[in-house]
Amino acid sequence: MRRTVWLLVLILILGVATVVRAEEAVWAEYPASNYAPGPGWPQGWSPPPTPTGLPEGRQEWLKETMAKYPQYTKWELHILDPLPAWTQEYPYWWEFDYTMCGNTIYLYWYPYPDAGLVEETWGRNFGGGRTISDACRMEPTHFIVAARERPEELVQADLRLDQFIDDMDASNGSLSRAFGDGVEGSPEAVAVFFNSGFASRTFDVPAYLDTRVSRVRVPVRFVSELMGAQVDWESATGQVRIHFAAVSREINRVVPAPGESYETLFPNGFYYPDSLRFRLQKQTVSLPARTIILTMGKPEALVNGQPVPLDAPPVEIQGRTMVPLRFVSEQLGAKVYWVGDQPVFPELDGSLSGTYQVHIFTPFYPLFDYPSPYLERSAASM
Numbered sequence: 001m002r003r004t005v006w007l008l009v010l011i012l013i014l015g016v017a018t019v020v021r022a023e024e025a026v027w028a029e030y031p032a033s034n035y036a037p038g039p040g041w042p043q044g045w046s047p048p049p050t051p052t053g054l055p056e057g058r059q060e061w062l063k064e065t066m067a068k069y070p071q072y073t074k075w076e077l078h079i080l081d082p083l084p085a086w087t088q089e090y091p092y093w094w095e096f097d098y099t100m101c102g103n104t105i106y107l108y109w110y111p112y113p114d115a116g117l118v119e120e121t122w123g124r125n126f127g128g129g130r131t132i133s134d135a136c137r138m139e140p141t142h143f144i145v146a147a148r149e150r151p152e153e154l155v156q157a158d159l160r161l162d163q164f165i166d167d168m169d170a171s172n173g174s175l176s177r178a179f180g181d182g183v184e185g186s187p188e189a190v191a192v193f194f195n196s197g198f199a200s201r202t203f204d205v206p207a208y209l210d211t212r213v214s215r216v217r218v219p220v221r222f223v224s225e226l227m228g229a230q231v232d233w234e235s236a237t238g239q240v241r242i243h244f245a246a247v248s249r250e251i252n253r254v255v256p257a258p259g260e261s262y263e264t265l266f267p268n269g270f271y272y273p274d275s276l277r278f279r280l281q282k283q284t285v286s287l288p289a290r291t292i293i294l295t296m297g298k299p300e301a302l303v304n305g306q307p308v309p310l311d312a313p314p315v316e317i318q319g320r321t322m323v324p325l326r327f328v329s330e331q332l333g334a335k336v337y338w339v340g341d342q343p344v345f346p347e348l349d350g351s352l353s354g355t356y357q358v359h360i361f362t363p364f365y366p367l368f369d370y371p372s373p374y375l376e377r378s379a380a381s382m
Contacts, residue, residue, distance in 0.1 A: 023102040025076075025136050030084040038089025042121045045091045051079060051109040058096065058107075065105065069349070072100060078108040091117050100349045101136035157275035164273070164280065167252050167366045172197030173226055179271045179372065181345035185356030190216050192325075193359045194226050196371075202226075205320040207358065213312040216338070216358050217322035220294070220314070227332045227362060233321070238296035240314065240321050244332050246289040252280040254367045262370035273367065285363045287333050294323060303331060325358055335361045335368070337379040344378035 041047075054062065054077065066072055095112035098105055118124050169177060175197025183198075185191035189206040192199045199222075200207065207218040220240055221231045229244040256262055257279050265273035293302040299313045312324040329336050337359040343352035359379070361371045370376055 023136070025099055025101045025104070025106040027078070027080070027108070030086070035086040035089065038086065039122065040089060041091055042117060045117070047087070047091075048093055050081075051094050051096075053077065054107065062105065062107070069100070069351075071103060072105045073103045075105040075107060078106065080108065080110040083111060086113075087111050090114070099136070153276070160278065160280055161272065161275035163252060164254060164275075164278075164366055168196055171195040171362065171364045171366070175199055175202070179345070180339065180354045180357050180359065180374075181271070181347065182353050183357065184353065187211065187356060189356075191357045192218060192223070193357065194223075195361055195365045199223070199226060199360075205318050205322070207325065208317075208322075209356070210312060210324075213324075215312040215324040215326065217312070217315070217317075218325045218328075218358075219320045220323040220328065221321070223325060223360075224328060224332070227329070227334065227360075229332060240294045240296075240323070242292040242294070242328065242332075244287070244290045244292075246287065248284060248286040249364060250282060250284050251364055252366055253283040253369075254278045255281045262376075263373070265370070266373045271372070280366075287363065290331060292328065292331055294321075296321070301327070325360070329360050333363050335371070337361075337371075337375040339375075339379045342378075344374045346374075 062075060066075070091114040092111040093114055094109045096107070096109055098107045100106070172195035175194060177196060178193060178198035179196055180191070180193055183191050185200075187209040189200075190209055192203070192207050203219055203222050205219050207216055209215075210217050220242065221233075224231045224242045227244070228247065229242050232241045232243075233239075234241065254265075254273060255278065256265060257277050260277045265277050267274050267277075291302075291304055294310075294314045295301075296314050296316060299310045301308045301310055310324065310327060312327075314321050314323045316322070326336050339354055339357040339359070341355050343354045345352060345354040347353050359371070359375055361368055365371060
């Protein structure tokens with residue numbers, strides 16, 4: 001990840017390749033200037049075998065992709081040949097990638113430097129990342145910079161991004177990381193994300209859009225416990241008691257670097273903030289104790305003993321209490337964003353994906369103030 005982010009910065013510095021408009025993909029040569037003279041392969045290392053086709057997993061992916069995008073009626077597989085000269089100087093592996101051009105999906109294998117082995121053997125660093133300037137042109141598919149010492153500014157930027165990712169993952173309760181791109185929900189099964197983690201797959205009853213009240217309902221126990229609350233059910237009274245204990249925690253909050261703003265943290269349509277444009281600031285987040293009592297079918301809640309009206313009372317679905325997500329989440333200090341039937345997340349081919357989604361962000365999320373440019377600009381705060 002850190003090599004990719006470094007390269008994205010270098011691309012901005014070096015400029016974008018000339019755009020070529022064509023109906024067939026064009027592969028450019030790897031510029032020799034991308035590589036400092038190398039000492040040759042490490043002792044005992046031998047080149048990996050050249051790929052001869054697509055493994056089973058890639059075949060399934062291709063089948064699903066062509067079904068999803070019927071405008072692509074054929075595909076071609078390419079293997080870079082001959083190998084660039086630098087492969088005689090540095091160890092490498094075979095990397096797989098693709099682009100969509102005209103009516104064709106172009107698949108290709110190409111050598112990519114074994115950055116870990118290069119660093120371990122010679123103490124040098126490679127950076128790599130996508131530099132497709134047009135859907136039909138690769139120049140080259142991944143830009144590989146010379147192996148040389150990196151400026152301290154870039155080293156610190158990598159450390160910041162690594163810390164941000166660690167903090168983001170720690171805030172979502174070890175859910176699988178996800179930002180919403182490529183995930184299509186439905187009114188009957190709304191996709192729920194929690195601090196950039198995919199929460200829906202942990203639900204035993206799907207979240208759904210209650211069209212009568214225009215509110216998304218979720219299983220109260222699952223979503224409340226994700227946020228650290230304790231949930232108790234009293235069958236005699238038909239009441240759900242959600243208790244969130246007072247908590248105070250020191251976190252690393254993302255703040256814009258001098259001269260930047262939250263809006264400028266995400267260049268090139270990236271899902272992570274640019275590590276050169278933000279800083280991490282230690283902050284203490286304190287949330288007060290809060291007790292919420294919900295009664296089945298009753299359009300009113302008790303919050304710390306005080307009545308609060310509900311626009312969607314709790315209901316029972318498949319033996320689970322389903323509650324309006326917005327009310328519970330905001331009572332526990334979270335932000336909620338709604339993506340309806342209009343997708344907001346960009347794909348590589350220029351299309352948009354992601355429908356019928358809810359995104360929850362708690363104050364412990366490092367980018368709580370501006371969690372995603374696509375959600376801030378395009379989604380509706382619920």
